Amino acid sequence: MAERDAIAGASPHQPMGWAWYGLGVVVLASVIGSLIGKGLIALVAESVKQSIKLTDSQLGLITGLALTFVTALAAIPVGWLADRADRRWVLAICVLIWSAATVGLGLSTTFSGLFLFAMGIAVGEAVLGPITYSMIPDLFPRERWVVANLIFVTATLLGTYVGMALGGTLFGYVAANAASLPASLAGLEPWRNTLILAALSGPILIVLILLMRLKRITRVPRSGERVEGVIEYFQTNARTAIGIFFGFGMSYAAFGAQGQWSMVVLQRVFNEKPADIGQFLGVAGGVAAIAGVGMAWLAVRFLSPRFGEGTPMRVSLGAMIVALIVSLPIPFARNADQFYAIILAKICFTFMANSLSPTVLQAMAPAHMRGRVVAIGGTVTIIFGSFMPWLVGAISDGLFPGQNGILYAMASVAIPGLLCGILFLAWGLATLADTIARASGVRHNAEPA
Template sequence: MSIDATAADQQQPEQPLGWAWYGLAVVVLASVIGSLIGKGLISLVAESMKQSLKLTDGELGIITGLALTFVVAIASYPIGWLADRVDRRWLLAGCVMIWSAATVGFGLSDTFTGLVFFAMGIAFGEAVLGPVTNSMIPDLFPKDRWVTANLIFVSATLLGTYLGMALGGTLFGVAAANAQSLPVWLAGLEPWRITLILAALTGPILAMLILLMRLKRITPPSKAGEAVEGVVDYFRTNARTTAGIFFGFGLSYAAMGAQGQWNAVILQRVFGQTPMQIGQTLGVAGGVAALAGVGMAWIVVKLLRPRYGDNTPMRVAVAALTASLIVSLPIPLVVTAEQFYATILAKICFTFMANSLAPTVLQLMAPAHLRGRVVAVGGMVTIIFASFMPWVVGLLSDQFFPGHRGILLAVAIIVIPGLLGGILFLAWGLKGLPQTIMRANGGQQA
């Protein structure tokens, strides 16, 4: 372990725990609002946006995939570099204002080019969430509370994102029903535009809450160029494990995201659901399914850990993804909204069961002094996959399956092989995982 890391472990935050919990609540709120706008609301209004601006499914895929996701991969490292060197409250607040302004611009855009430009602005602002929030929590709490704080953060963000989707659907319904009685500056706008603009108004309030945080940097920043050779040696020595796990989780997460970006479109186009119905149903039921998956992961890992040790999270993830693949097979055959909802919810449960274990696997396989960089590279692989899959679904729908139910076939053709590929890569990487974990622990079995 490096000298800096040892020093960081010995220090404790000086601020009262009340301010620490306030900071955690604000960080959760920022993650929830960022996810709601970037993935929730835009996918929810995608079909209305398509009809309004005469977009193709391929163009929708570029907006919801490449523009919203790939930019995060590009911007994450520069923002992470800044997060180690400047006041993270100002960095987070500034990025919140960027994504809020970009959301307003997105809601007012009348061209595909404008939508892509402002979607990239939203993504750039949201790229701050990973590097900043993950580095803030250790500086908010004493070390003996890190696990509790992280579990609360994950659960609250997960629940808040789905509840936010339910509120987003309700907001769309209210905007549609009361378009004529809204303020003059919103009058005459379509409901999908009003929904995005109203959601963006949370930005300035959130930025003020962030700046009120009390935060002192406990973990010293890494020095420029520190341990570069160590990173290269690590990936060379553990090539099979890292490739298998990065590509496995990357493909499985992207397969889930590819369907997630198109679920609202399918429910509107194929089954006649309204954005309000979709947001409320997926928001509540999806949140329950996701939390159930995380809870199942915790229980199963706890039961099997005495037998499989540190390999347990990976084994459980592979089994959960296999279950997710099985419940995804009927996607092109569903004929009612209820059947499609059942497929979605089962898949959400098992996919979250698997992907919620990814951070634990990455933490176990990386030495402490390289952990941040290893996790960052794994995240970038996942984001790159997640950027392209929704776009490919749109292209398939436009070029090969233009009929009423064609989007179901396009989703199935991408999602099912994606899950299968993820399972095979994880199983391949699992064979080298015990040795990688042993090396990460200095040659000792954990």
């Protein structure tokens, strides 16, 4: 990609109207991807287990390994494309893949079929991290990154939890009105119809993506300066990268493992219904998540004069510590209300931390390799995330086979995982300021994507 001198006085970013439209489309893509890949599949997981006669280990392989490990394999090539190709087409193709795979998942009748199509959904979702985190710095100037990221996270959270509520409502409606569905769907189980109907959002999203206008922010080296490569970047910033990637990766994976199995716990241990779970968490979970994002914004505003660009990382670390504390009572929950209270508190503080992770990643990555750096960091997260749900299922099958065993298995994975994430984040924080300084000491230029 050619690198050109910046035109004096020219803004490298889109007019704000197109910037907000682009952010809105990326939010919508993230919402639909999260709804299908995490929320909706988690919501129907227990129904799938009963329908296909799966073990907890098999269910963990589908919701963990198939949905996340394949994303790890695809993320780095996608990150490479995000730095070079038209991101709109990359995103549109991935939406097409995950929509088709969701329909296939809804029609599968075997474990191997479920695993295969879950892998297809994962391939489609691989684009979201590298594309999203690369687009926001292209759309908005640096001084607006924190605000744009927090708006993105808030809108995504609100949309995800509203989507979860709609998913629960859709599941309940399909279960109660099977006879009114088209003949091709009327004979299918409710969980199958729920997945198939949810996939219909894909074609609409593709049109919206292709209508976006986007300018790429490329790196302009100073006179005589050599452009740093990815390998050299990671060699120079090894401690920061390992600490931040492993820290966010392990803590996010621990939260994800809890999220994947929480709905199973509520159904199996506390006899809650899928529709009721989706509707309640869709509202209460959304409120808790937005509260966490609001707390993050207030904390960054209050602490920025003291800690500068290291503020988001410090706030994230503090929120992770609180999330660990509120997770400790998980094994002792004795009814659905207690369990709901624990997971809602953890949602609040986990999203307080994770809502600031995009800003940390954007600040530590040079503009010309932002897609690849984010993709590698996402790959680390995904690798942890792919095994933790399976590990919960394996521990449940092997060590805690009773009805309440899944509750203890979930706690035995989520709590140590979050603790390890906190330790890595604290270790990487020591060198983060130097990494940010090196990454930001560059001029930028706009080049059409």
